[in-house]
Amino acid sequence: MSINAVRHAFERQSAACDALGSPFTARLCRLISARLTPGGAVADRVLNWSGDPSPQADSVPLRLAGCLHALVLESHAPDLASVYPPHDAADDRLWNAAEKALADHADFILARLRSAPQTNEVRRSGALLPGFLTIAALLGKPLILSEVGTSAGLNLQWDRYRYRLGDRVWGDPASTVEIAPDWHGETPPEALISVLERAGCDLAPVDAAKPAHRLRMLSYIWADQQDRLLRTRAALDIAAAHKLSVEKADAVDWLRTRLAAARPGAVHVIFHTIAWQYLPAALQAEGEALIAAAGERATAAAPLARLALEADGNAHDGAALTLQIWPGGAKKKLAAEISTADGSGGRVGDVSSPATDVLNLQDLYSVIGDSVNHGERGSRYQQLPEIATEALPGKWMILQETFSASDFLSGFLGALRKHFRVIGSKPNQIMSRRWKIDQPHACGLPG
Numbered sequence: 008m009s010i011n012a013v014r015h016a017f018e019r020q021s022a023a024c025d026a027l028g029s030p031f032t033a034r035l036c037r038l039i040s041a042r043l044t045p046g047g048a049v050a051d052r053v054l055n056w057s058g059d060p061s062p063q064a065d066s067v068p069l070r071l072a073g074c075l076h077a078l079v080l081e082s083h084a085p086d087l088a089s090v091y092p093p094h095d096a097a098d099d100r101l102w103n104a105a106e107k108a109l110a111d112h113a114d115f116i117l118a119r120l121r122s123a124p125q126t127n128e129v130r131r132s133g134a135l136l137p138g139f140l141t142i143a144a145l146l147g148k149p150l151i152l153s154e155v156g157t158s159a160g161l162n163l164q165w166d167r168y169r170y171r172l173g174d175r176v177w178g179d180p181a182s183t184v185e186i187a188p189d190w191h192g193e194t195p196p197e198a199l200i201s202v203l204e205r206a207g208c209d210l211a212p213v214d215a216a217k218p219a220h221r222l223r224m225l226s227y228i229w230a231d232q233q234d235r236l237l238r239t240r241a242a243l244d245i246a247a248a249h250k251l252s253v254e255k256a257d258a259v260d261w262l263r264t265r266l267a268a269a270r271p272g273a274v275h276v277i278f279h280t281i282a283w284q285y286l287p288a289a290l291q292a293e294g295e296a297l298i299a300a301a302g303e304r305a306t307a308a309a310p311l312a313r314l315a316l317e318a319d320g321n322a323h324d325g326a327a328l329t330l331q332i333w334p335g336g337a338k339k340k341l342a343a344e345i346s347t348a349d350g351s352g353g354r355v356g357d358v359s360s361p362a363t364d365v366l367n368l369q370d371l372y373s374v375i376g377d378s379v380n381h382g383e384r385g386s387r388y389q390q391l392p393e394i395a396t397e398a399l400p401g402k403w404m405i406l407q408e409t410f411s412a413s414d415f416l417s418g419f420l421g422a423l424r425k426h427f428r429v430i431g432s433k434p435n436q437i438m439s440r441r442w443k444i445d446q447p448h449a450c451g452l453p454g
């Protein structure tokens with residue numbers, strides 16, 4: 008690649024950093040673009056980069072910014088630290104200190120330039136949580152978690168953080184990690200969550216217990232984003248305290264193993280954030296086929312869910328949160344927009360209203376009410392499932408109301424069970440002689 012292509016890559020990164028709230032990294036990239044000249048070992052490696060240096064490929068600007076930040080975090084370069092945030096130095100002082108660090112620490116930098124930047128954005132847990140709550144509310148089962156491209160696994164332990172999502176406070180009140188995105192849309196559903204098992208894989212896993220791995224992770228956080236640094240450090244501490252381990256494996260090989268066995272009594276949730284999009288197309292197709300086949304094998308006793316936060320191809324560079332549940336495979340878009348381009352979930356937008364996709368029994372009555380008048384109940388309830396299927400194709404129904412014993416209801420639910428796969432986790436409530444349903448209970452429509 009030409010020197011101009013490298014300079015252009017730093018300029019583009021600079022613009023992106025400006026847009027994403029890191030004016031310091033934007034300035035650093037601009038200075039490197041304008042002032043880095045051939046002659047030093049690092050400058051020669053960077054300016055004559057053998058591959059594509061752009062942010063879409065080798066991300067050379069982020070590699071170099073990460074090297075300099077690592078020197079500051081490790082206290083290896085006091086002069087550089089004195090011009091790094093929270094200090095505010097003029098361009099000349101910043102550039103002189105950066106140029107000196109490139110010369111003084113060339114071996115350290117040349118070694119680190121070989122690896123791609125590695126990130127793990129904890130705030131994405133704030134976007135995932137509504138998805139996990141929806142799964143738990145719909146299925147009422149404990150969760151088995153499998154995260155693909157989990158990095159250090161910081162979003163694999165989402166239930167160890169505390170959250171403020173609109174009006175809803177959720178999670179461990181004593182957690183050192185708080186996630187409070189700018190929330191738009193409906194308050195997510197309430198549900199009891201229990202995580203039975205968690206596992207994750209990554210091609211380049213980060214071990215939260217290893218100082219060198221932690222440094223690698225923290226160095227790629229932009230130096231003027233102190234809140235992200237503090238949050239990531241705290242999340243790494245939690246991961247290390249729980250001995251969270253991430254398997255080094257390719258997504259598809261790992262999924263094949265994870266999906267091989269059914270796990271009755273729990274819902275197996277496959278999830279990924281800003282990771283699937285990095286798989287080559289052939290691997291993506293193989294992974295999709297594996298998940299679809301596992302979905303076909305899923306049963307009411309061993310359901311499968313897939314929760315994904317990935318770029319949605321829209322012009323605003325945002326990401327969408329989608330949820331798919333088997334048996335049935337109904338797919339819904341939970342959040343129309345996770346606004347920032349890093350998919351951090353700093354703002355979670357427009358969670359779709361349950362009223363449009365999920366119906367409670369009251370809604371069901373309002374749609375098919377004419378068919379269910381009191382006089383006809385005894386004979387007509389048997390037809391309710393057909394009527395509902397016709398009126399509400401592809402909808403979910405949650406039976407949230409509390410009912411006492413009633414012949415009508417027992418007949419109605421009995422009929423539903425013949426026509427729809429009941430995927431709630433409280434079979435005893437369905438089987439019980441007293442029809443008392445006081446927990447959200449989901450039926451797939453149509454089954």
Ligand SMILES: C[S@@+](CC[C@H](N)C(=O)[O-])C[C@H]1O[C@@H](n2cnc3c(N)ncnc32)[C@H](O)[C@@H]1O
Pocket residue numbers: 125126127128129131155156157158162208209210211212256257258259279280281282285286
């Ligand atoms: C942008 S990072 C996102 C990390 C994390 N999911 C998050 O949202 O913070 C993408 C991750 O996907 C991993 N990755 C890329 N291709 C992969 C593959 N084929 N198999 C497993 N992990 C992969 C990378 O190593 C990296 O950790």
